[in-house]
Amino acid sequence: MRYAMAIDTRKCVGCSDCVVACQTENDVPIGFCRDWVSETVDGSYPNTVIELRSERCNHCEYAPCVRCCPTHASHYEEGGIVVVTHHKCIGCGACIQSCPYEARYSHPEGWVDKCTFCIHRVRKGEQPACAAVCPTKCICFGDLEDPNSEVTNVLKNRKYKVLAPEAGTRPQIFYLV
Amino acid sequence: MSSRRDFIKISALGVGSTTVLASAARFGFGSPLEDILGLPKDEFPSFKRYPTYCEVCFWKCAGWTHVDMDGRIRKITGNIEDPQCNGRLCPRGTGGVGMYNDKDRLKKPLIRVSRNGEQTYREASWDEALDLVAGKMKTLAKKYGPESMALFNHGSSGHYFTHLLNAFGSGNIAAPSYAQCRGPREVGFETTFGDSVGSPEVTDIRDTRCLVLIGSHIGENMHNGQVQEMSDAIDKGAVIITVDPRLSTAASKSKFWLPIKPATDIALLLSWIHVLIYDNLYNKAYVEKYTEGFSQLKDHVKDMTPEWAYGITTIAPDVIRATAREMADAAPSVIVHPGRHVTWYGDDVQRSRAIAILNALLGSWGQRGGFFFREGFKLPDYPCPSYPTPSWSWKETLNGRYPLAKMAVTNAFVESSIPETGKEHIIRGWIVSGTNLTIAMPLKESLMRAVQSLELLVVVDTMPMEITGFADVVFPECTYLERYDDLRDSPHREPTIALRMPAAEPSYETKPAWWIARQLGLKLGLDAWFNYKDYKEVLDWQLRQVGSSLEEMEKVGVKRLKRTKGPLYIGEGEDYSFRTPSGKIQLWSKELADAGFDAIPSYTPHPEPPDGYYRLIYGRAPMHTFSRTANNPNLVALMPENSVWVNPKVAKLWGLIKDQKVWLKNQDGVISTFPIKVRITERIRWDSVYMVHGFGHHHKPLTNAYGRGVNDTEMITRVMTDPVMGGTGMRGNFITFIKEDPRKEAIS
Numbered sequence: 001m002r003y004a005m006a007i008d009t010r011k012c013v014g015c016s017d018c019v020v021a022c023q024t025e026n027d028v029p030i031g032f033c034r035d036w037v038s039e040t041v042d043g044s045y046p047n048t049v050i051e052l053r054s055e056r057c058n059h060c061e062y063a064p065c066v067r068c069c070p071t072h073a074s075h076y077e078e079g080g081i082v083v084v085t086h087h088k089c090i091g092c093g094a095c096i097q098s099c100p101y102e103a104r105y106s107h108p109e110g111w112v113d114k115c116t117f118c119i120h121r122v123r124k125g126e127q128p129a130c131a132a133v134c135p136t137k138c139i140c141f142g143d144l145e146d147p148n149s150e151v152t153n154v155l156k157n158r159k160y161k162v163l164a165p166e167a168g169t170r171p172q173i174f175y176l177v
Numbered sequence: 178m179s180s181r182r183d184f185i186k187i188s189a190l191g192v193g194s195t196t197v198l199a200s201a202a203r204f205g206f207g208s209p210l211e212d213i214l215g216l217p218k219d220e221f222p223s224f225k226r227y228p229t230y231c232e233v234c235f236w237k238c239a240g241w242t243h244v245d246m247d248g249r250i251r252k253i254t255g256n257i258e259d260p261q262c263n264g265r266l267c268p269r270g271t272g273g274v275g276m277y278n279d280k281d282r283l284k285k286p287l288i289r290v291s292r293n294g295e296q297t298y299r300e301a302s303w304d305e306a307l308d309l310v311a312g313k314m315k316t317l318a319k320k321y322g323p324e325s326m327a328l329f330n331h332g333s334s335g336h337y338f339t340h341l342l343n344a345f346g347s348g349n350i351a352a353p354s355y356a357q358c359r360g361p362r363e364v365g366f367e368t369t370f371g372d373s374v375g376s377p378e379v380t381d382i383r384d385t386r387c388l389v390l391i392g393s394h395i396g397e398n399m400h401n402g403q404v405q406e407m408s409d410a411i412d413k414g415a416v417i418i419t420v421d422p423r424l425s426t427a428a429s430k431s432k433f434w435l436p437i438k439p440a441t442d443i444a445l446l447l448s449w450i451h452v453l454i455y456d457n458l459y460n461k462a463y464v465e466k467y468t469e470g471f472s473q474l475k476d477h478v479k480d481m482t483p484e485w486a487y488g489i490t491t492i493a494p495d496v497i498r499a500t501a502r503e504m505a506d507a508a509p510s511v512i513v514h515p516g517r518h519v520t521w522y523g524d525d526v527q528r529s530r531a532i533a534i535l536n537a538l539l540g541s542w543g544q545r546g547g548f549f550f551r552e553g554f555k556l557p558d559y560p561c562p563s564y565p566t567p568s569w570s571w572k573e574t575l576n577g578r579y580p581l582a583k584m585a586v587t588n589a590f591v592e593s594s595i596p597e598t599g600k601e602h603i604i605r606g607w608i609v610s611g612t613n614l615t616i617a618m619p620l621k622e623s624l625m626r627a628v629q630s631l632e633l634l635v636v637v638d639t640m641p642m643e644i645t646g647f648a649d650v651v652f653p654e655c656t657y658l659e660r661y662d663d664l665r666d667s668p669h670r671e672p673t674i675a676l677r678m679p680a681a682e683p684s685y686e687t688k689p690a691w692w693i694a695r696q697l698g699l700k701l702g703l704d705a706w707f708n709y710k711d712y713k714e715v716l717d718w719q720l721r722q723v724g725s726s727l728e729e730m731e732k733v734g735v736k737r738l739k740r741t742k743g744p745l746y747i748g749e750g751e752d753y754s755f756r757t758p759s760g761k762i763q764l765w766s767k768e769l770a771d772a773g774f775d776a777i778p779s780y781t782p783h784p785e786p787p788d789g790y791y792r793l794i795y796g797r798a799p800m801h802t803f804s805r806t807a808n809n810p811n812l813v814a815l816m817p818e819n820s821v822w823v824n825p826k827v828a829k830l831w832g833l834i835k836d837q838k839v840w841l842k843n844q845d846g847v848i849s850t851f852p853i854k855v856r857i858t859e860r861i862r863w864d865s866v867y868m869v870h871g872f873g874h875h876h877k878p879l880t881n882a883y884g885r886g887v888n889d890t891e892m893i894t895r896v897m898t899d900p901v902m903g904g905t906g907m908r909g910n911f912i913t914f915i916k917e918d919p920r921k922e923a924i925s
């Protein structure tokens with residue numbers, strides 16, 4: 001099992017529904033977020049192109065946040081989901097510093113928080129909240145080790161990229177371009 | 178756009194370039210969720226869900242409100258059975274919880290009082306506030322007739338006050354969604370096809386092969402079903418052509434982006450018509466069978482070549498030809514989209530006509546991938562006596578203008594509310610429900626004169642919007658998550674009905690609009706029209722007439738019904754009769770000619786920005802619905818303020834830097850109340866600036882929205898009114914930048 005996401009930048013309209021859905025699903029305090037939308041603009045008018053991306057924790061295969069966590073609060077769950085066990089987290093913030101994606105934040109109640117791929121939903125066979133809500137269906141979540149999964153197929157057939165590949169963390173969020 | 182928490186500076190280099198395998202100790206497969214999510218076992222969330230349909234915009238997607246064991250509303254998700262959302266709400270719908278949780282909500286009825294010469298509000302009981310309004314309405318009816326009361330409305334609550342005023346004896350009901358938004362489009366399509374575009378639009382985007390957007394920014398206007406279908410169309414390889422001076426999100430996903438010079442769209446449309454006709458690309462079978470006036474049209478556009486249009490629109494002739502060919506190749510599965518907010522330059526009915534004619538030439542109306550025939554489900558009306566006939570109504574407020582207006586024109590109501598205009602039919606009292614007129618409408622000066630002249634102004638809202646500040650009485654309405662409302666029966670591909678039921682008791686002392694309208698009705702002696710105690714009785718009665726029940730709907734939320742009034746599309750070679758006087762599509766409109774207007778659209782130049790000024794273009798952001806969401810804590814977190822988009826060339830000229838705050842001044846010398854951040858971007862033309870509508874609130878009780886950004890309608894003091902139906906064209910305003918606080922001098 002290897003959970004991953006393929007996010008189609010050709011379809012994403014940058015509406016941030018993924019952000020609100022995550023917020024209400026996971027009770028993320030207002031002012032913080034586990035996922036966000038970024039926009040890059042290239043070229044000059046009228047030869048301008050933009051790319052919109054819904055970003056979040058990359059659930060890296062070689063996750064620096066897991067490696068550097070002194071209490072083992074940050075760890076891998078089944079399918080490679082990187083999560084933080086709240087009661088083990090001492091809020092030292094080493095993981096925040098180590099993440100090349102700026103995907104973690106200090107929760108006001110003391111622990112470090114981030115995307116869990118909605119593990120509570122995934123274990124029930126549901127999609128993460130962001131993937132389930134996206135009006136453009138641009139977020140495809142699934143198991144890369146399942147040859148028949150949509151995410152496997154879409155990555156087989158489409159061009160894609162990952163963010164900050166130079167960090168060498170083997171990120172598991174793929175952007176279809 | 179980017180909705181990051183406070184930015185934490187980190188270094189991506191700290192990771193190191195060598196990869197180290199995580200040690201086995203870092204794996205904790207199968208940890209209990211309680212540990213991972215930090216929840217004590219007995220508090221693991223278990224939700225109850227209640228059906229609703231959304232009230233954050235007019236699309237009204239059906240969904241479920243999820244409530245935890247403490248009765249707290251936790252989240253709202255889409256109803257998978259609803260074809261308007263397919264189980265996926267948009268950010269505003271998902272963020273609807275913020276409307277419920279907003280701490281700034283109106284909490285108690287308020288009555289305006291004078292205290293030591295200063296006007297203020299005092300809290301009042303419902304009974305007192307209702308008595309005051311009913312008493313005043315009776316006085317107005319006695320003095321001037323019941324017609325002197327008018328309603329401005331938007332959204333679900335409008336229906337109850339419409340019913341109240343109709344029973345009271347007034348037919349003066351208006352909504353800004355007509356003359357400030359989609360009215361011209363409806364008239365343009367009605368005069369061509371005999372049918373309106375409606376809401377949700379009858380655009381068959383899901384199956385289209387070519388989607389043409391004229392300034393319409395689907396994806397930023399987050400009309401859920403359309404956005405979903407545009408995404409499906411992208412998947413299927415549809416060609417998108419976007420005409421917009423701004424690289425909108427939709428434009429960025431288009432095969433062709435035509436960065437048109439603003440205010441010249443009609444020239445482009447006419448040249449496309451020219452190419453379709455003179456290059457023999459139009460759908461001949463369709464045009465011959467279903468249209469009339471082709472020869473007049475052909476003569477009319479004879480000289481409107483792409484070369485002619487080039488000089489006007491700045492779009493190269495080969496691009497005009499290539500895009501026309503793309504449309505023709507896809508025909509009839511092509512949509513030249515009618516848009517939604519189309520009140521731009523005062524010739525908007527004619528522009529909409531040009532769009533309709535283009536669709537007619539492509540043969541897309543009534544065809545798969547073009548426009549489908551909608552069907553709704555008509556629920557029977559709850560029995561009540563027929564309404565009294567008013568002695569005059571909204572038509573009289575037009576004073577012979579706007580002959581093709583099919584609905585009341587808000588701006589005409591505003592004029593009719595100023596007695597000094599010497600009009601015969603004067604409006605003396607307003608009920609305003611669910612629309613923040615002060616931000617929604619341009620022409621603040623006349624709006625304020627009207628407001629000052631009124632003898633009664635009642636505002637019903639969930640939030641202390643600006644308009645509440647002018648009210649004599651404010652009625653606090655509960656949010657859509659706390660009430661029953663009428664069943665949603667908006668027509669689309671298939672008829673559906675959707676239920677909204679409360680997921681929580683009304684907070685504070687708020688009440689549902691149906692209750693407020695009914696109480697007023699009872700106090701006005703209109704008992705016969707309010708023959709129920711609870712709106713549930715009305716809903717259950719309606720549902721039982723059609724073989725369902727409230728109990729059933731409370732379980733399912735949405736019911737899909739079979740079409741009974743004919744197919745979605747015109748059959749091949751079918752003798753179809755359009756709902757025009759002759760049964761044919763009107764390429765040449767007799768109706769417009771008879772009313773003294775152009776029977777075929779023509780291009781007229783519009784004023785251009787003076788030196789140092791830029792055309793003000795405004796639009797929408799996907800996470801906000803006008804001012805309705807400007808204070809919603811969840812959505813404010815995504816986009817707290819608007820910014821003014823400026824081309825880098827212009828920024829350089831003015832020495833503007835990113836995020837610098839500037840004040841805006843328009844051609845009439847009006848200076849914005851607040852400053853706005855500069856966004857320097859290659860996404861906007863050098864002769865225009867762009868901002869998102871709905872910001873710049875100046876009402877302090879809106880603590881999340883106050884002082885954030887600029888209100889575009891404040892800058893819109895020049896309006897080009899459409900003579901055909903009264904639409905307020907708002908794209909003819911020009912702004913310049915003020916870098917120093919213009920009020921500094923006044924203060925010192």
